[in-house]
Amino acid sequence: MIDTPHNPTVAHSGTDQPITRRTRGLRLVGPPGPPRRTMPPTTDFQRLVRELKQHYKISIRKWRAHMSGIAYELTYRDGRIKRLIAAPRPRSPVSAAIFLHEVGHHAIGFRRYASRCLEEHYVWQWTFREMEARGIRVTPRVMRHFRRSMYHYVKRSQQRHEHVPAELAHFGHWPG
Secondary structure, three states: OOOOOOOOOEOOOOOOOEOOOOOOOOOOOOOOOOOOOOOOOHHHHHHHHHHHHHHHOEEEEEEEOOOOOEEEEEEOOOOOEEEEEEEEOOOOHHHHHHHHHHHHHHHHOOOOOOOHHHHHHHHHHHHHHHHHHOOOOOOHHHHHHHHHHHHHHHHHHHHOOOOOOHHHHHHHOOOO
16 A cells, blocks of 8 residues: 555554555446345255254265265164264355265165165155255256266166166166
8 A cells, every 4th residue: 555645544653554444345337136045055954964963863074075975874783873874065056966876875774675776766865855845956967976877876777787777777878
């Protein structure tokens, strides 16, 4: 800042310390429209995490920076079971879907279905029901993530010569 008599933000007591501070915000270009709400505010996502952790007694092993997740259980010799997930922190519909999907593995249970691709399909259906119940939109990006995930698990089941149910056969083609 230049120390001149024309600059009202500079103290003239010999120091170059400002006496006021101005911040500049974004200017509105046009009249403000109705507020857009495409996803719940962050506090809703924080409440979602808190509620699901408490209800299913899970711990977050790690918040991932990328859009993938994993759910697993640790069983101790004394019979204790620790439920863990690593997933992206819910901030958008896609990251919330991935987080909910990993929680869904604990909600439905591991190795409950004969083929892994069927388990994944049912976990995704649980995820969509939870998103709907909590007011989180199932966007085209969420659906794209779902289709790619199902393609991956169906292909993996086919490579391992596992049974792929007829209702999941259409996931055997690359969704794009």
